[in-house]
Amino acid sequence: MTGWSRITAVDTYDIRFPTSQQLDGSDAMNPDPDYSAAYLVIRTDDPDGHEGHGFAFTIGRGNDVQTAAIGALRPYLIGRPVSATLADLGGMWRELVHDSQLRWLGPEKGVMHMAIGAVINALWDLAAKRAGLPLWRLLSRMTPEELVDLVDFRYLTDALTRDEALEILRRGADGRAEREAEILRGGYPAYTTSPGWLGYDDDKLRRLCREAVDDGFDLIKLKVGADLDDDRRRLRIAREECGPDIRIAIDANQRWDVPDAIEWIGALSPYQIWWVEEPTSPDDVLGHAAIAKAIAPIPVATGEHVQNRIVFKQLLQLGGLSFLQIDAARVAGVNENIAILLLAAKFGVPVCPHAGGVGLCELVQHLSMFDFVAISQTQQDRTIEYVDHLHEHFADPVVVRGGRYQAPTAPGFSSTMLPASLAAYSHIDLP
Amino acid sequence: MTGWSRITAVDTYDIRFPTSQQLDGSDAMNPDPDYSAAYLVIRTDDPDGHEGHGFAFTIGRGNDVQTAAIGALRPYLIGRPVSATLADLGGMWRELVHDSQLRWLGPEKGVMHMAIGAVINALWDLAAKRAGLPLWRLLSRMTPEELVDLVDFRYLTDALTRDEALEILRRGADGRAEREAEILRGGYPAYTTSPGWLGYDDDKLRRLCREAVDDGFDLIKLKVGADLDDDRRRLRIAREECGPDIRIAIDANQRWDVPDAIEWIGALSPYQIWWVEEPTSPDDVLGHAAIAKAIAPIPVATGEHVQNRIVFKQLLQLGGLSFLQIDAARVAGVNENIAILLLAAKFGVPVCPHAGGVGLCELVQHLSMFDFVAISQTQQDRTIEYVDHLHEHFADPVVVRGGRYQAPTAPGFSSTMLPASLAAYSHIDLP
Incomplete structure (x- = not known):
């Protein structure tokens, strides 16, 4: 693994399972869902060969739109240095969520927000694979300071400030x-x-x-x-x-x-x-x-x-x-x-x-x-x-x-x- | 105009104006918008030749996703009888908004909801053209009962019931x-x-x-x-x-x-x-x-x-x-x-x-x-x-x-x- 590798491809897949045939997943609002995933694979030119996998979940129709939304984020990823990107996933999150043009499509909701979620999760998958750890253990080893840097406190500060979050995480650092x-x-x-x-x-x-x-x-x-x-x-x-x-x-x-x-x-x-x-x-x-x-x-x-x-x-x-x-x-x-x-x-x-x-x-x-x-x-x-x-x-x-x-x-x-x-x-x- | 004509095509256009060059539209959150429209034209085989035009507004990047979302609604429109559809736009609205699979992508928010809005507005444009009236006058001539039928009161009834809405509209019928x-x-x-x-x-x-x-x-x-x-x-x-x-x-x-x-x-x-x-x-x-x-x-x-x-x-x-x-x-x-x-x-x-x-x-x-x-x-x-x-x-x-x-x-x-x-x-x- 080198410091110079870059993201070279973001492949997307419109995956649908015909679950409606067995009525698995049927409820009062969803009589016949076809469980689906708008799926992506992030590839790099790093010799380690690791890929980042992520997806948004949908229940059938519209999974093509969700997949297209993930694909629309490709320009934000291709060519990006892998190590630097994974070292600042808080910054990456802000760049995507607060992109001034994209946010008009939400803001912070619906198809475009779920697409960003799929990309962010794929990047975390890649980070955890490169660290050789399951994600829960990777996160559990980050310092309180590193963890709060991942969080965007915009629109939260009347209920939770960065300092309060740090305090919660510091209490959780023992044991x-x-x-x-x-x-x-x-x-x-x-x-x-x-x-x-x-x-x-x-x-x-x-x-x-x-x-x-x-x-x-x-x-x-x-x-x-x-x-x-x-x-x-x-x-x-x-x-x-x-x-x-x-x-x-x-x-x-x-x-x-x-x-x-x-x-x-x-x-x-x-x-x-x-x-x-x-x-x-x-x-x-x-x-x-x-x-x-x-x-x-x-x-x-x-x-x-x-x-x-x-x-x-x-x-x-x-x-x-x-x-x-x-x-x-x-x-x-x-x-x-x-x-x-x-x-x-x-x-x-x-x-x-x-x-x-x-x-x-x-x-x-x-x-x-x-x-x-x-x-x-x-x-x-x-x-x-x-x-x-x-x-x-x-x-x-x-x-x-x-x-x-x-x-x-x-x-x-x-x-x-x-x-x-x-x-x-x-x-x-x-x- | 006949009672048998059908919707034959839904053409979509990804329209973008380079407004960022003049900083028109610049504000504290949107430094450089490129005003855009995810645009559609509904065509029918009616000899009257009328089309329904509608659009979602975006500010640039992501307008392709918004346009794709409108295109994904094509199967709900193609082949539909024009007169019957326009005579029950309340029913059409419910069919699109409450489609059990599509609503997972919101529900009722973001890209998919705006796409439905563009389609509904295009249908209203078509209805008003066929009626030979600007939309405001077409709506102003509908009865209180016809108007409340357009409205979905789901999730509103703790604040506004159908009966209360009818009463408001009946008060507004005079003059x-x-x-x-x-x-x-x-x-x-x-x-x-x-x-x-x-x-x-x-x-x-x-x-x-x-x-x-x-x-x-x-x-x-x-x-x-x-x-x-x-x-x-x-x-x-x-x-x-x-x-x-x-x-x-x-x-x-x-x-x-x-x-x-x-x-x-x-x-x-x-x-x-x-x-x-x-x-x-x-x-x-x-x-x-x-x-x-x-x-x-x-x-x-x-x-x-x-x-x-x-x-x-x-x-x-x-x-x-x-x-x-x-x-x-x-x-x-x-x-x-x-x-x-x-x-x-x-x-x-x-x-x-x-x-x-x-x-x-x-x-x-x-x-x-x-x-x-x-x-x-x-x-x-x-x-x-x-x-x-x-x-x-x-x-x-x-x-x-x-x-x-x-x-x-x-x-x-x-x-x-x-x-x-x-x-x-x-x-x-x-x-």
Whole structure:
């Protein structure tokens, strides 16, 4: 590896899996998703041969647009010196997110923001591979000063300043080595959504609930919000199969307006609900706060569609969520998720990542493990979503055993899809 | 015109004007914009030969992605019956915005949402041309029931229900003919941003201020937020040139964090400021509310980057704005802007549209004139931004005289760019 190597290519792939055929992933808002990835590979002329892999997750139509948006970032990458770029990924983030012309397309939201996230994550994959470490360990070894330099505090300072973030990270610096060892030994808690897709019939729900308990999960999640009687019946079945000690969360996938949410959740309150996820639009911070207040003590969880750190900041300021669900590929990558982890720590809210989809489990485990080692220092009420599909397409697939994510040990961000899968599921190859 | 004609083609154009050469449009966040349009033309096999023209506005890089997003909507349009589609644009809006796969790319924000807005606006242009009316008059003749059918109340009902919207529109049904005549006679108030771009020197600022007053404007706007001493000097110059009776607004283009905004605006408060525009991130509804409270009685204006009706709803609920600045091409077109006009009416907040850019003046005048005729019934504190550039590229350019927009009378949405301009400024022609 030399100091003079440069980025020579950014190849993009429009990858789509025909998941709608089995109704995997079906919920109240997404009846027939085709899980897809707008995927990129960053190549360099370094003799080490390492590549950076990253992607945005979509559910089918529009994946071509998402892929084109990633491709549009090529001019910002080609010819860039690899070492200098990877040594200042905070600077790279600012250059992309605050590009004065590109930001008109958001700002900091939607297709262009997710494209930047995919690129930033691919660069982190490359950095971790070059360091010979899984990303969570690479991040866990950075100093508090290095970590805050990755974060853009613009629009956050009324809730979290750089100095406050530094203080949080310095508190987390003690005992990092012990917590790293703890992760390597015992992994990180997982919960499962596999039993709960709306398109599954009651027998399949029963069987999958039993399997989940047998597999060691102590939290499962059901999709709700299409029909109240169905929701009641399915919650009853899940509770029967799981017994009283398993936690059951529900997920409405933004199905309701504020008054409907309050009424519907009220009707489900007898069923011992661990959290209610995405009760309404992810843009509605006031609505989340109104719902949270009305349905207390049932907690609200949200985040997989929250567009950026600025909206998370407000949800925390207003008490609109009690579980914060980061997504590895919705916001602008690792850097913005570090900002969000720090916000959650400031407000004392546990982070329980969204996962599933294509490769989201693979990515987000790194962020939660880093959170434990360097920020939150606890696994109390923390758990990462787990869905058992499409992992076979990844070179370093997640391993979940006994209801826990086992620590990834291969260098990188676990984002590398197998060449055979890229070839087999390419929808269109953009130039 | 027959009932059997269908949409046969959706042609897209990546149009870019090299405006950065003159620093037109330069502000604290956008030092060198190249005003651009991701443009589409909807063609049919109807013998009437009418086309629907629409566009999303961007400021340069990324306009190819925006154009690709519009192109991705082609399958929703090709082959559709023209009459039935135009007779139910509320249904068309819901089909596009709530497409379960596409909405993952937002939801309801950014590139994909703006693409839907461009398509919806092009369909309205076609509808108005077929009706032989300028859009503002076509909308002004629709019944309250027809108008609420255009609106999606999802995520709004905690602030505005369908019944409340109907009541607002029914109140506005009286005297529509008189107000239509008033618009045809006297037009609608305009204000000018032409003097105030940050890249202009003091002499140019002086000259343009004098010209603005001579041209009959009674409100001008200056860009601020790069340097406090510069802002003070430029406000002093503008006040000297304009005299005490001209209102002066300032626009920070999202430059500040919440604490900075409060401090900076405090330092400018001696200068008799009509409004402060975009003091911080458009995503920060709590931040806007905190700033509004701290700087009162100086009012906050915002909206050109507000992604959808859900965020406007919250800004209104929290008192985060005193002037609501709709943009014709940021949200999902005419339908969503009708929702926003109704929200503003419910909360009693004047709508003062954002314009400028490429063709935004041409579009938004129709919405304000419709607002006056059918919803607000007043021009009190209402005014549409006016910037004097790029109008020469449009077939039916705006006419601003004596500080007022003159009513457009040609059929359509004034969105049709001249074929010669499309040819001359095409950056890439996507297939």
